[in-house]
Every structure is written in C-alpha cells, then in structure tokens.
Amino acid sequence: FFSGLHMADELKAKGNAAFQAGDNEQAVNWFTQAIDLAPTNHILYSNRSAAYCADEKYAKALDDAIKVTEIKPDWAKGWSRKGAALHGKGDYAGAIEAYSKGLEIEPSNDACKKGKEDAQAAQVNAGNSGLNPFGKIFGPDVWVKIGMNPKLKPYLDQPDYVNMIKMMQANPQQMTMFLQDQRIMQTFAALSGLNFDMAGAGEGDDDEPAPPPPPKPEPKKEAPKKEGLPGQNEADRKKEEGNAFYKKKEFDKALECYEAALEACPTNSIYRINKAAVYMEMKDYDQCIACCDEVLEKALDYRTDGQVKAKALARKGGALQKKGDLDGAIAALKSSLVEHRVADTLTKLRAAEKAKKDADIAAYLDDDKAAEAKERGNEFFKNNKYPEAIAEYTEAVKRNPKDHTFFSNRAAAYMKMGEYNHASKDCDSALELSPDFVKAMTRKADCFYWTKEYHKALEWYQKSLKIDPDNQQLREGIERTMRQIQASQGQEMDEDQVRRAMADPEIQALMSDPVLQMALRDFNENPAAAQRHLQDPGMRAKIDKLIAAGVIRTA
Structure with missing residues (x-):
C-alpha cells in the first residue's frame, strides 16, 4: 500500500513537470495514473483539472474540480479550479459563485479574486454583446455556422483562428483588432450575409466543375492581360465535360475527357488528380497512385501549387490504405498535411492510424506465445519476483486479451506489490470475460479488505459465496472482515477510510x-425509536453498510 502512495507521488511530480513544460496531454496521463493509485488525493484531481483547462477541455476540467470540492470542500483552490472550468464553458454566473465560495474559505486567495473579476467582466461583455453590431455574428452558434461553411470549416484546425473567434465571443468589441486578418474578414462576410469576396480566401474543389465567373466589362484603357497557359481554355472545357461524366459514374468517358485536357495543357496537374479520382472510384488503386506520383514528380518543373500537391498526397494515401499499405498511407497523409492542412485529411489520417494500431494488435495475437508468457509469469510469481511476473502477464494479455486468467494472475501480482487499484481493475477485466470466475471475485474482495473498504469487501465475499458456497477461503474472508469492522468500532475514526x-x-x-438520516438521529436522541429502525431488514442493511464502511461508530 505504501509503495503505491510513493509511486503516486512520483507520478504527480512527472505530471507537474509535463504541465510546466506545456505538455498538457502528457500531464493528464501522469495525473491519471497517480489518481489510479491514490483516488482520494484531492491535489491530483486539482492538478489534472488545471491541465484539462489549459488544453481547453473544460467539461473534463469541471468534473475533476467538482471531485476536488467533494473530497476537500474547505480548500479554496478547489473552488478556484471549478470557477476556471465554468468560466471556460461560458457559465460566468456559475464561475462567480464558485470563486465566491473560495473567497469565503480564504478571503485573501489571489486566484479566486482575479478569477471572480475576470468572470464578472466576461458576464458584462456577454450581456452587452447584443448592443454591439458584431455580438450576434459571433454568438454561441458561431461554431456550428463555421463548421457548415465549406470555405470556413478548414480554419477550425488553425489554433490562432480559433483563439481569435473565442476572444471576439468574449468581447465583440475586439473585432476591430483583427480586421487585418483575411480569415476573420472572410468569416465576417460569410456569417453576416454580405455579398463580397476576399482575395485568396478559400479554395474551391478542383475535382468538381466550378461555375464560370460573371463577365466583367473591360476598362477602356487597360494594359493587355497576360494569357493563361497554352491550351488552358480548351483543357478547362474538357475538364468540365469530364466532371459531368464523373458525376454520372461514366468513368471511361470521364478519363477520355481528362486525357484530352492534359493533351491541351499538360502542365496543369489538376487534370492528373481528376484522373486519380476516377481510378479510385474504379478501384484501380495502382493507377490512382501512379497519377498522384506523376503530379509529385513533376511538381517542381510545373511549379505546382502546395494545395494541389496536398490533394495528390491525400488521394495517394487513400489508395494506399485501400491496398492495405497503412504505413504508406499514414506517411502520405502526413505529408499532405505539411503541404496544406485540411480537416478532412486530418480525419483520414486519424482513421488510418487507428486502423494501423488495430492491425498491429491483431498481428500480435498468438495463443501459444500467450500461454508461454503466462508460464514465465507464474515462475516469477513463485520466486517472489512480482514486477517481472507483471511484465510477463502483460505480455500474455497482449498476445491473447480474451483469456480471463491472465488478468486474474496479474491482479495477484499487483496485490503483492500493494497496487490494489490496478489489481481491482484487472479483476474487473477478468470478470467481464468470465462473470462467475470466483478467483477474480475473491481477489477483488481482498483488494477492498486491504484498502479498508470493508463494506465492499463483505459485498464481494458474499457475492462469491453464492456461486461457490463450499469455498472456505471466502468464509474466512467474511469472518476476517467482520472482526476488523468490530475492532474498528472501539478505535478512533480512520480519516483515510472515511474519505x-x-x-x-x-x-x-x-x-x-x-x-x-432520521434513523441515525434517533440513535443519539431516541433509542426506543432506533430499535424499531433496526427491526426493518432494509434499514438494518443500510446501517450495517455504513458501519462496515467506517462512516458511523457504534461505540
């Protein structure tokens, strides 16, 4: 048990270091592992709440902050964490209330003071947003509007853009600070319904035919415009014909049109990407990849735009994934994001990485090697080498995660190390696979016994005994637990147990x-009424549970 607490302190120190280094995700990971070992340590929840807040995961930050205030309600910092999370979620009134509770506990707490002032200011700004011409535009539904606009949606993957929108949500007056940013002006124009275009704002999909621009009258005296690429007009006409055939799924005709477009203007790589799209639909993935590679090989000679290269790489990644080459697909999609970051490509990358992880896990499965690892773990366990046993049982689980005995054996090794939370989780995993596995149920009961959660220990011993009524070990466990409950009644209250x-x-x-609650008051004030409560089997069971948990004393 004490080794578990020491390990929790080490994990907390690692989490603090990661948080200070700005690696919020890793900080959350360390704090979570520490919480598994010390689930009643309010500081760990507080630190993880701060890391979630820094990562703008306010809902999770709020859950942890509430946990802090439940475990230690007289700690001002816990209320400060709750205020910060509520502020992040936009619940300014709730944030003010949380900070105020913190100040009731510790009137000089700077974090609560500053947090309350910020929340009050945000509340005022939110109330005044209706008076500002930009307030309605950047209201609560702005994210939905941006996400539904194909030209604006890619900006959601750009942190600086997201931060500017959030700042304008908090204070619409700040719109004037960002008027130089073309993306903000484009957003304002789109959301306000103004009909003007931003130079260079957004990119259409070159895979689909674009509507021709409205004709503009030529100025009387203007220098002659530079002509486009040789054959460009004819090529574009063929491309539009190809797009029409593509939509009708007449792929052979679409290919003929794209080939004609390339003959007319061979330096425009979009037509090769169009061909690749056709081959993708035809499930000719090798031809699709060849078209994409041709775009990339000639990119320097043809001065191909980065967005075009990104499309070629993304399409190549999709074809490689269809062929089962997940490593190649992931590499291509990552390269695409380097050229031009698009939300759709990022989604495809994540899907490919998950598929790769699942494939690696599946490839690692081997029942025979799992059994060998279990035997090695058993030998280590017999020789009191518990860390080595845990490593071998973990290997067995990776090789065959469907065998409940591997989890149960690892739980036994964790218990020897005093890592009861890890042991209990492994028992849960074993019982998910085999719900009536008495050995795992017994070990779970033992975990609760050693962490002084006697009410849960009794519950699990009794539940196991129903399945195996002749099990002497379970009967001894119940007797041992009852002795501990009775002995604890004459001792001082154990704060850790109660917590x-x-x-x-x-x-x-x-x-x-x-x-x-009324029955418990009667025990102090009206003994006769208390005896009547004890005659009720349901009430008696509840009181016995509280006694077993150490929450109330009978002596």
Missing part, C-alpha cells in the same frame, strides 16, 4: 437518504 468511503457513490446516496 474513501465518502467517495463511493453508494455511500453518498445512503448519507443523502432522509429516512436513514
């Missing part, structure tokens, strides 16, 4: 039961 018990939703529900 763990109060973190249990079942105990929280019992303590909130008004009928049970």
Whole structure:
C-alpha cells in the first residue's frame, strides 16, 4: 500500500513537470495514473483539472474540480479550479459563485479574486454583446455556422483562428483588432450575409466543375492581360465535360475527357488528380497512385501549387490504405498535411492510424506465445519476483486479451506489490470475460479488505459465496472482515477510510437518504425509536453498510 502512495507521488511530480513544460496531454496521463493509485488525493484531481483547462477541455476540467470540492470542500483552490472550468464553458454566473465560495474559505486567495473579476467582466461583455453590431455574428452558434461553411470549416484546425473567434465571443468589441486578418474578414462576410469576396480566401474543389465567373466589362484603357497557359481554355472545357461524366459514374468517358485536357495543357496537374479520382472510384488503386506520383514528380518543373500537391498526397494515401499499405498511407497523409492542412485529411489520417494500431494488435495475437508468457509469469510469481511476473502477464494479455486468467494472475501480482487499484481493475477485466470466475471475485474482495473498504469487501465475499458456497477461503474472508469492522468500532475514526468511503457513490446516496438520516438521529436522541429502525431488514442493511464502511461508530 505504501509503495503505491510513493509511486503516486512520483507520478504527480512527472505530471507537474509535463504541465510546466506545456505538455498538457502528457500531464493528464501522469495525473491519471497517480489518481489510479491514490483516488482520494484531492491535489491530483486539482492538478489534472488545471491541465484539462489549459488544453481547453473544460467539461473534463469541471468534473475533476467538482471531485476536488467533494473530497476537500474547505480548500479554496478547489473552488478556484471549478470557477476556471465554468468560466471556460461560458457559465460566468456559475464561475462567480464558485470563486465566491473560495473567497469565503480564504478571503485573501489571489486566484479566486482575479478569477471572480475576470468572470464578472466576461458576464458584462456577454450581456452587452447584443448592443454591439458584431455580438450576434459571433454568438454561441458561431461554431456550428463555421463548421457548415465549406470555405470556413478548414480554419477550425488553425489554433490562432480559433483563439481569435473565442476572444471576439468574449468581447465583440475586439473585432476591430483583427480586421487585418483575411480569415476573420472572410468569416465576417460569410456569417453576416454580405455579398463580397476576399482575395485568396478559400479554395474551391478542383475535382468538381466550378461555375464560370460573371463577365466583367473591360476598362477602356487597360494594359493587355497576360494569357493563361497554352491550351488552358480548351483543357478547362474538357475538364468540365469530364466532371459531368464523373458525376454520372461514366468513368471511361470521364478519363477520355481528362486525357484530352492534359493533351491541351499538360502542365496543369489538376487534370492528373481528376484522373486519380476516377481510378479510385474504379478501384484501380495502382493507377490512382501512379497519377498522384506523376503530379509529385513533376511538381517542381510545373511549379505546382502546395494545395494541389496536398490533394495528390491525400488521394495517394487513400489508395494506399485501400491496398492495405497503412504505413504508406499514414506517411502520405502526413505529408499532405505539411503541404496544406485540411480537416478532412486530418480525419483520414486519424482513421488510418487507428486502423494501423488495430492491425498491429491483431498481428500480435498468438495463443501459444500467450500461454508461454503466462508460464514465465507464474515462475516469477513463485520466486517472489512480482514486477517481472507483471511484465510477463502483460505480455500474455497482449498476445491473447480474451483469456480471463491472465488478468486474474496479474491482479495477484499487483496485490503483492500493494497496487490494489490496478489489481481491482484487472479483476474487473477478468470478470467481464468470465462473470462467475470466483478467483477474480475473491481477489477483488481482498483488494477492498486491504484498502479498508470493508463494506465492499463483505459485498464481494458474499457475492462469491453464492456461486461457490463450499469455498472456505471466502468464509474466512467474511469472518476476517467482520472482526476488523468490530475492532474498528472501539478505535478512533480512520480519516483515510472515511474519505474513501465518502467517495463511493453508494455511500453518498445512503448519507443523502432522509429516512436513514432520521434513523441515525434517533440513535443519539431516541433509542426506543432506533430499535424499531433496526427491526426493518432494509434499514438494518443500510446501517450495517455504513458501519462496515467506517462512516458511523457504534461505540
């Protein structure tokens, strides 16, 4: 048990270092591991809440902050964390209330003071947003509007753009600060319904025919415009014909048109990308990849635009994934994002990476090697080499995650190390695979016994005994637990035990039961009425559970 607490402190230190270095995701990972070992440590939840807040994951930050205030309600910092999370979610009134509770506990707390002032200012700005001409445009539904606009949606992957929108949501007056940013002006124009275009704003999909621009009258005295690429007009006409055939799924005719477009204007790589799209639909992935490679090989000679190269790489990545070359697909999609970052490509990359991970896991499965790893783990366990045993059982789980005995054996090794939270989770995994596996149920009960959660230990011993009524080990476990409960009644209250018990939703529900609260008052004020409560089997079971949990004392 003590080794578990020491390890939790080490993980907390790692989390703090990662947080200070700005690696919020890794910080959350370390704090989560620490919480697994010390689930009643309010500081760990507080630190993870701060990391979530820094990563703008305010809902998760709020969950952790609420946990802090439940475990230690007299700690001002916990209320400060809750205020910060609520502010991030836009609940300014809730944030003000949380900061105010923190200041009631510690009137000089600077974080609560500053947080309350910021929340009040944000609340005022939000209230005044209707008076500002930009307030309605950048209201709560702005994210939905941007996401539905094909020209604006890619900007959501750009952190500086997202931050500017958030700043204007908090204070619409700040719109004037960002008028030089072309993306903001384009957003303003699109969301306000103004009919003007921004130079260079957004890119159409060259795979689909674009409507011709409206004719513009030529100025009387103007220098002659530079002509486009040789054959460009004829090529564009053929491309539009190809697009029409593509939509009708007449792929052979579409290819003929794109080939004609290339003959007319061989330096425009868009037509090769169009061909690649046709081959993709025809499931001729090798030809699709060849077209994309040709675009990339001639990019320097033809001075191909970065967005065009990005399309070629993304299309190549899709074809490679269809062929089962996940490594090649991931490499191509990453290269595409380097050339031009597009949300759709990012989504495809994540899907390819998940497919690769799943494929690697599947390729690693081997029942025979899993059994060998289990035997090595058993030998280490017999020789009291528990870390080595855990490593071998983990290897067995990776090789065959469907065998419940591997999880149960690893739980036994974790218990020897005092890592009861990890052991309990492995018991849960074993029981998911085999719900009536008594050995895992017994080990879970033992975990609760050693963490002094006697009410849960009793529950699991009794549940196991129903499945295996002749199991002497279970009967001894019940007797041992009852002795501990009775012995603890004559001792001082164990604060750690009570804190763990109060973190249990079942105990929280019992303590909130008004009928049970009345019964507990009767024990102090009206013994006769208390005896009547004990004659009720349901009430007696609730009181026994609270006694077993260490929440109430009978002596």
